[in-house]
Amino acid sequence: MGNKPKVVVVGAGFGGIAAVKKLAKQDIDIVIIERTNYHLFQPLLYQVSTSVLSTDDISYPVRAMFRDYDNVELFMAKALEIDGKRKVVVTNHGDVSYDYLIVAAGATNNFFGMxxxxxxxxxxxxxxxxxxxxxxxxxxxxxxxxxxxxxxxxxxxxxxxxxxxxxxxxxxxxxxxxxxxxxxxxxxxxxxxxxxxxxxxxxxxxxxxxxxxxxxxxxxxxxxxxxxxxxxxxxxxxxxxxxxxxxxxxxxxxxxxxxxGVKAHKLASTIGAECDRAGRVIVGPTLQVPGYPEIFAIGDNAHFLQDGRPLATVAPVAMQEAWLAADNIIHLCKGETQLHNFKYVDHGAMATIGRCQAVVNWGFVQIGGFVAWLIWMFLHLLRLEGAHADITVGTKWFWNFVSGTRLGRIITNIKLDDEDAAMENKA
The missing domain is CATH 3.50.50.100 (FAD/NAD(P)-binding domain)
Structure with missing residues (x-):
């Protein structure tokens, strides 16, 4: 990486990855700060928890995603704080400086103080x-x-x-x-x-x-x-x-x-800008953080008002915000001052209720049942990263449809006794 503008993206979720994919094609150096080395397809986590899928079915290595781009680097670390004055992200492995920053650190569980x-x-x-x-x-x-x-x-x-x-x-x-x-x-x-x-x-x-x-x-x-x-x-x-x-x-x-419920990753609140009760930064029309024009917040970390209420913390919102934030950063890197305002386009929603059952709401298309389930499966397969995931997840879903079995019913947290532990260490 040379003297090109440096963009740091915190988080490798839907928003972070969408932004990097757009920025990677530009003459810009990009650093992804992520605690893990993979992108997680969160909508299918419940299928891991209920023995339908395995962890590698819904996750994909970040480095593999961007191996064809020399200007993209993964900095595997836990982001602790954003110092807007020094323009650095403080991590448990040192500071990472930036010219522009996208905060896409995702969300955590909200237990509402209980x-x-x-x-x-x-x-x-x-x-x-x-x-x-x-x-x-x-x-x-x-x-x-x-x-x-x-x-x-x-x-x-x-x-x-x-x-x-x-x-x-x-x-x-x-x-x-x-x-x-x-x-x-x-x-x-x-x-x-x-x-x-x-x-x-x-x-x-x-x-x-x-x-x-x-x-x-x-x-x-x-x-x-x-x-x-x-x-x-x-x-x-x-x-x-x-x-x-x-x-x-x-x-x-x-x-x-x-x-x-969910709340924004606590990193968002360290910027020093105004946040809502869920810890999301209240951003301007261009998704910039007030007082810090080089910082953009998106997805679960952004409180963006549209039609009088904040947008939901869902993947489609994060991805559309990511594309807009990336576009605006590209404009800024080129010395342009005219930025685009964000406008979310709602393409509808869907949810699965189990095998052969789902609901889909796409405006005039409002259906539930088997056809909705087929639509749900097809679109989720399209959004998974890598051909391996498409093939394995599609195969497991088909087998689950035919047989109703759960192949992932493996208990993996059984404590080893001394003899087993010794064998494990020798392996």
Whole structure:
């Protein structure tokens, strides 16, 4: 890298990668700061957590993405702070200077200040979290199978609660219900009438981006799969034995999966600009941070008002913002002062409810069921990185459709004893 303008992009999510793909074709040096070495396709994390897919099916090495571009470099580190005055990003491996900066650090789970919920519930924003859920859920069946004389403990282990009626909660609840159906064939000693799956939502609707008839379709499908949908139900607290609701109800459970909200990565708040309650930087029309014209915030890190309300923290918003931010940086690198204002174009939304069931809302196209599921699968395959992912994910989905089996039901967090550990070290 020489004396060309230097653009630093923090984060290798949808927004960060979209920006780099556009900038990479310019005479610009680009540094990606990312804690991991891969891009994660987050919409399919729930399928890792429920044993449908493996981690390498939904992730792709960042260096492999940009191996044909000598002007793109990965700096694998944890971004700690943005010093706008010195124009550096402070990381745990040293400072990284920039001429222009795109903050696309993504989001973390928002537990709304409930410390016990944060301690005992399972978030699902990263691969380690998804694997933790997968291992835990599979362990629950194994442990319940040993509780021959303790019905109360069995029921607690076989109770699965998903909090949040957005796509994450809906997709996770539907997938767990299908996983339970697979487990029925392999645990003859368990009474599967003791299994309970609940989807809890604080408002009066699931999938708020969908029209009423598709929201009702979603509830009908979930209930048919054995999921109890609890609307207008607010969480008050949590412990290792279950969930407390604000109406005083206690639900015994060893498994509470949290999909009820996100907040911006704390890095965004270190810029020193005004942020909203979710930690997102309030950006201007060009996505620049007020007071720091060389810094652009996008995706989960940006609070952008359109039609009187902030845009949702979803991948399509992040990608469109990334393209606009990259365009504006290209203009600035060329010495041009006239920048474009951002305008989000909503192309609709979709969510899957399980095998052969999804909902799609594209303006006049509002459908649910098998055709919606085919559309959902096709578009998600198009957005995956690399031919390997397309082939393997497509094959696994087809096999799951034909057989209903889950190939990824492998428990990977079993502690090795001394003899096993010695063998592992020799390998």
């Amino acid at each position: 410390a016990n919920v944060e301690k005992y519930a399972y978030g699902m924003k990263t691969i380690p979290e998804a694997l933790h859920i997968r291992n835990h859920v599979l362990h629950m069946f194994e442990r319940a199978n040993k509780q021959i004389d303790n019905e109360e403990e069995r029921r607690k282990m076989l109770s699965f609660i998903c909090v949040g009626g957005g796509p994450t909660g809906v997709e996770e609840a539907g997938a767990i219900a299908e996983l339970v159906a697979v487990q029925k064939k392999e645990y003859p000693n368990l009474n599967f009438d003791e299994v309970s799956i609940r989807l809890i939502e604080a408002t009066d609707k699931v999938l708020p981006m969908m029209p009423p008839h598709l929201r009702q379709h979603t509830i009908n499908v979930l209930e048919k799969k054995g999921v109890q949908v609890m609307l207008n139900t607010q969480v008050a607290d949590c412990n290792e034995n279950g969930l407390f609701l604000k109406d005083g109800t206690f639900i015994p459970s060893r498994t509470v999966i949290w999909g009820a």
